[in-house]
Amino acid sequence: MKLSRRCFLSLSIGGTVGTALTPLPWKLTDDMSIWSQNWPWTPVPPDGAYTYINSTCTLCPGHCGIRVRKVDDRAVKIEGQEGTPLNQGGGLCPLGLSGLQLLYGPRRIQGPLKRDGERGKGQWKPISWQQAIDEVSRKLADIRSQGKPQSLACLTDSDTGTVPQLFKRFLNAYGSPNFFRMPSVEDAYESVLSLTQGVDGFAGLDLYNADFILSFGSALLDGYGAPPRVMQAISRLKEQNGTLVQVEHRLSNTAAKANVWLAAKPGTEADLALSMAYVIIAQQKYDTDFIGTHTEGFEAFVRMVQERFDPQKVAAYCGVEADVIVRTALAFATAQKPLAVYGKGKGQTAGSLREALAVHALNALVGNINRVGGVQAIPAYDYLQWPAVMTDETAAAGLQTQRLDRARSPEFPHAQAIVHRLFETVNASPGEVQALFVAEANPCYSLPGSANVQEAFDKIPYVVSFSSYMDETAMQADLILPNHVYLERYEDVPVRSGTTRPMIGLCQPVVAPQLNTRHVGDSVILIAKALKGAVAESFPWADYESCLQEALGDQWDAISDQGFWAAAESAPASLDNGFGTPSGKFTLMDETIGAVYQVGEPSAAGDASEYPLLLMPYDSIRLTSRYVGGTPFMLKTVADTVLKGQDGFVDLNPETAAHIGLGEGQAVRLSTPVGEARVRVHLDDGVMPGIVSIPRGLGHTAQGPFLAGKGVNVNRLIAPVEDPASGLDAALGIRAKLTKA
Amino acid sequence: MSSNDTLQAHSDSHPPSPDSKGGGPYILLFFFIGVALSLVVGWGVFPKLLYSQKNQPFDFNHKNHLEMVDNGCQSCHFFRADGSFSGSPRLAQCVECHEEMQGQSEDEAIFVEEYVSKGQEVPWLVYARQPDCVFFSHSAHVNGAKMDCITCHGHIGTSESLKTYEFNRITGYSRDIWGRSISGLKSNSWDRMKMDDCAECHAKYDAVHDSSVQTKRDACFVCHK
Known part of the structure; x- marks a missing residue:
């Protein structure tokens, strides 16, 4: 072989x-x-002991309870905390869920920074905390010695809780009345409650128990109030066969899920509300008991609506037919627990006081003031019982000066702060503000007319940012004293949004500080101590934590264990003594309110012949335009008809687009009286003809590679429209035009 | 063969095979040798090469222990207060009885001298360890579905000694996952514990296991979180 x-x-x-x-x-x-x-380079999260820490999310005013899962020392997952009084289901919004990207993401500021080069160029020199505190206090002592303490202004996100109050206290001790909080729908509700009910507090909307919700443009399913709670309330309304009516110029998610969508022209919503009041009065469907016993000014109110708000007249210009107005008004008035809701979009703007009053009047007509399923006036939180501020002569003199925005003056008696006026003042007379503190706010991005804000920043000699992130405002700062992010720090956050039950959430450290940052409360206390004298004496606390523990007193143990403190469930304030007005009654109409109704809505800036369209911003739960900015995760959830690559889109009715000769996806130049931008067009039948609809929350110029340069920041294209009644930004849109790029 | 043919054959680049005629039987023989060799390799040599053996730190007699405890397997392999499963007992549990030598066996001596007296945990090699990508809850199966230990673990409770631990050289997993039989066939429910074996049971009880809307059975995320 x-x-x-x-x-x-x-x-x-x-x-x-x-x-x-x-x-x-x-x-x-x-x-x-x-x-x-099992390749060794495939990342496998290390195993370890699991623990859960209860805390409170501070990324929006909703202040939902959160439960953070940890493996050893790492936070690995944020979930909603089930069973808290205001968040039974334990839901959470996309921003809250992706909060870990704000903790571990790359755009955080590593430690104190001093500007080293021209403003806004992003050149920084790292310094030590001691140097940073010395530097600020030296500068402030300087301004004070020139006798101009009032030229220090401060802007924070809110004015409740120990952190904003420490800033306010600092300004008081230093001698400046110029403490500002960012605008929100709270501004309008505060004015309304003060005018009609004589209450210093906030409006508790009992969405959860209402059976008929009439919403004037509120993004109930896109982030209004506290998103999980509001969404649960709307789900419940649907389950119980309740009715949701959405008044909005655009077929938003909320409008799409509503039983009735009323596409009123922007700026006519107040008139629409008052014409509904006309119907309710004419058909005798109002709550005679409440109106008769607990209100004043009803006759004057009736005369006013009968004179001017006949549905036939209003229908002619508001875009909703008269019989629809009548039908909706009657359905509202005959429902068991009707509730009219005010606040455009997520409620990040104050809006028109006239509209807020008209909506509140609807609630009064059907008698659901201080009732279950209605609007309950909740008194302001009063748990901060600090010793009086020590004021020396300099401070006393400074505090005598008028606020730069003239809020709380006879001119604008009900406004707490008018932020756009601060920056307008700076632009008009630059010397008025010598130094500005900015904490938990990003005015250079988030305020309408952000180009003007940026210009004002250039004129402020000394800007100190306490931001944790390199945002648009931090970029304009001279000194950055970075705060811990919310998962690294203690803070009390009184809840005001979407609740009828007072509750203080406690934000507590889930992980140890990851970077060389410091609690903003500690920074304020240290700066005060460095200034010595009465300013230092006004801050008797060793550090922020002891200040917080003292503020919460006996509640501290319970609150730090549970993550929140909630007031006991109680009946709404009684109607007999629930009103702080001189007459003890709900004021439907008096001289002041009459004057507000008398003045028309401010019209959007721009000449209609040059700018034939109206640019209107809209809110989405997938985006945020507040201080923290969005997360990379959220951007991934945005449709490619909103953001594709770097291109931002505007929504346009096909009819309007055809008129200009534009097609789907086409690039255009969007111009307004204050700015212009290149955008692409998305055709959508749900947008009212003549309106250009643009999302808020895109177009960052800072905040790192995940957010910067994507889409357009609508605030660069619009300008504040001052409400003559309140001085606040009425936040209508702005006239605009589109030209082929 | 003509001379022309010869020439043609030689001009071919491949030389003609010497046994091109009459080589048939041998070719067939080589075919069968090939088959036979590969069968030997595939069934005999391959498993020997694939698996490496390790000895447990010392031997353990399950039968002996089971006779002495009151609460069956759960006496040592218990559920914690929060419902999680304790797995192999920790030293602290063993020490409750083995503080002193119990009997004269060589293994007992190793245990007490090497581990108990030094306070060191016994590095048991776990036969049934599933990969990291599998989320397995003992509680769901034992307390929820009322399954007994034998269904998955076999008669280990009555064994008198520990078998040699074998692990796959490529994957690092215990041999018990694929099963003793290299063919992957099984005769008992506890013979192997690959995904198909879990799925077999989950599919059988599809009335209760229907988390996937599409398949009306359990969805992937039930085990792969």
């Missing part, structure tokens, strides 16, 4: 056939696939 090539071939064919009859190839295939899953 000779071995030949064919023998080998035969042997190997036999081998192949034989191998196929053994488990070898199948087993090896399986093993190889498992092996490839």
Whole structure:
């Protein structure tokens, strides 16, 4: 026998056939696939002991309870905290869920920074905390010694809780009345409650127990109030066959899920509300008991609506037919627990006081003031019982000066702060503000007319930012004293949004500070101590934590264990003594309110012949335009008809687009009286003809590579429209035009 | 063969095979040798090469222990207060009885000298350890579905000694996952514990296991979180 090539071939064919009859190839295939899953460079999160920490999310005013899962020292997941009084289902919005990207993401500021080069160029020199505190206090002592303490202004996100109050206290001790909080729908509600009910507090909207919700443009399903709670309330309304009516110029998510969508023209909503009041009065469907016993000014109110708000007249210009107005008004008035809701979008703007009053009047007509399922006036939180501020002569003199925005003056008695006026004042007379503190706010991005705000920043000699992130405002600062992010710090956050039950959430450290940052409360206390004298004496606390513990007193143990403190469930304030007005009654109409109704809505800036369209911003739960900015995760959830690559889109009715000769996806130049931008067009039948609809929350110029340069910041294109009644930004849109790029 | 043919054959680049005629039987023989060799390799040599053996730190007699405890397997392999499963007992549990030598066996001596007296945990090699990508809850199966230990673990409770631990050189997993039989066939429910084996049972009880709307069976995320 000779071995030949064919023998080998035969042997190997036999081998192949034989191998196929053994488990070898199948087993090896399986093993190889498992092996490839276990390559050492494949990231596998290290295992460890699991723990959960209850805290409170501070990324929006909703202040939902959160439960953070940790593996050893790492936070790995944020979930809603089930079973808290205001968040039974434990839901959470996309921003809250992706908060870990704000903790571990790359755009955080590593430690104190001092500007090293031209403003806004992003050149920084790291300094020590001691140097940073010395520097601020030296500068402030300087301004004070010139006798101009009032030229220090401060802007924070809110004015409740120990952190904003520490800033306010600092300004008082230093001698400046110029403490500002960012605008929100709270501004309008505060004015309304003060005018009609004489209450210093906030409006608790009992969405959860209402059976008919009439919403004037509130993004109930897109982030209004506290998103999980409001969404649960709307789900419940649907389950119980309740009715949701959405008044909005655009087919938003809320409008799409509503039983009735009323597309009123922007700026006519107040008139629409008052024409509904006309119907309710004319058909005698109002709550005679409440109106008769607990209100004043009803006759004057009736005269006013009868004179000017006949549905036939209003229908002619508001875009909703008269019989629809009548039908909706009657359905509202005959519902068991009707509730009219005010606040455009997520409620990040104050809006028109006239509209807020008209909506509140609807609630009064159906008698659901201080009732379950209605609007309950909740008194302001009063748990901060600090010793009086020490004021020396300089401070006393400074505090005598008028606020730069003239809020709380006879001119604008009900406004707490009018932020756009601060920056207008700076632009008009630059010397008025020598130094500005900005904490938990990003005015250079978030305020309408942000180009003007930026210009004002250029004129403020000394800007200190306490931001944790390199945002648009921090970029304009001279000094950055970075705060811990919310998962690293203690803070009390009184809840005001979407609740009828007073509750203080406690934000507590989930992980140790990851970077060389410091609690903003500690920074304020240290700066005060460095200033010595009465300013230092006004801050008797060793550090922020002891200040917080003292503020919460006996509640501290319970609140730090549970993560929140909630007032006991109680009946709404009684109607007999629930009103702080001189007459003890709900004021439907008096001289002041009459004057507000008398003045028309401020019209959007711009000449209609040059700018034939109206640019209106809209809010989405997938985006945020507040201080923290969005997360990379959120941007991934945005449709490519909103953001595609770097291109931002505007929504346009096909009819309007055809008129200008634009097609889907086409690039256009969007111009307004204050700015212009290149955008692309998305055609949408749900947008009212003549309106250009643009999302808030895109177009960052800072905040790192995940957010910067994507889409357009609508605030660069619009300007504040001052409400003559309140001085606040009425936040209508702005006239605009589109030209082919 | 004509001379022309010869010439043609030689001009071919491949020389003609000497046994091109009459080589048939040998070719067939080599074919069968190939088959036979590969069968030997595939069924015999391959498993020997694939698996490496390790000895447990010392031997353990389950039968002996089971006879002495009151609460069956759960006496040592218990559920914690929060419902999680304790797995292999920690030293602290063993020490409750084994503070002193119990009996004269060599394994007992190793245990007490090497581990108990030094306070060191016994590095048991776990036969049934599933990969990291699998989320397995003992509680769901034992307390929820009322399954017994034997269904998955076999008669280990009555074994008198520990078998040699074998692990796959490629994947690092215990041999018990694929099963003793290299063919992957099984005769008992506890013979192997790959995904198909879990799925078999989950599919059988599809009335209760229907988390996937599409398949009306359990969805992937039930085990792969």
